[in-house]
Amino acid sequence: MQRLTISLDDELASAFEELMQRKGYANRSEAVRDLLRRELGESSVANGTAKQCVAVLSYVYDHHERRLAERLTDLQHDHHDMTMSTMHAHLDHETCIETVFLKGQTTKIVAFAEAIKAETGVRHGNIHVVPVEAPATRSYVARKNAAHTHR
Numbered sequence: 001m002q003r004l005t006i007s008l009d010d011e012l013a014s015a016f017e018e019l020m021q022r023k024g025y026a027n028r029s030e031a032v033r034d035l036l037r038r039e040l041g042e043s044s045v046a047n048g049t050a051k052q053c054v055a056v057l058s059y060v061y062d063h064h065e066r067r068l069a070e071r072l073t074d075l076q077h078d079h080h081d082m083t084m085s086t087m088h089a090h091l092d093h094e095t096c097i098e099t100v101f102l103k104g105q106t107t108k109i110v111a112f113a114e115a116i117k118a119e120t121g122v123r124h125g126n127i128h129v130v131p132v133e134a135p136a137t138r139s140y141v142a143r144k145n146a147a148h149t150h151r
């Protein structure tokens, strides 16, 4: 554990305090740790160093759109090696919301998510990628997996 002392100008410091309050952080250290982890995680995905990831893909779609539900299911079956689980809810007579839990090679997962989002009738597509390798961003999942290593 290292202790860092940082200097912020007044404006940035009060914006940080405001952000902490809005997000419900009880202390500055945890807020800074989360900001750093998010930035490191996002940049490791962007620059390709996060080779493996877990991800949550969510989207809304119209199940009356021609064959869309079937196409989405086909896409998931085509990627069964990375699709862990799917949750589906019917929002109203036409609209469905789906969340897909994914695990595997980051580039493949991102490509799969883009393919789903690009389907006609899929709206509000969003993916949250969590790197599982980079030590600095060690996630809950990575720690949990490490804790489950039996010797």
Ligand code: NI
Pocket: 063, 088, 089, 090, 091, 095, 096, 097
């Ligand atoms: Ni539905």
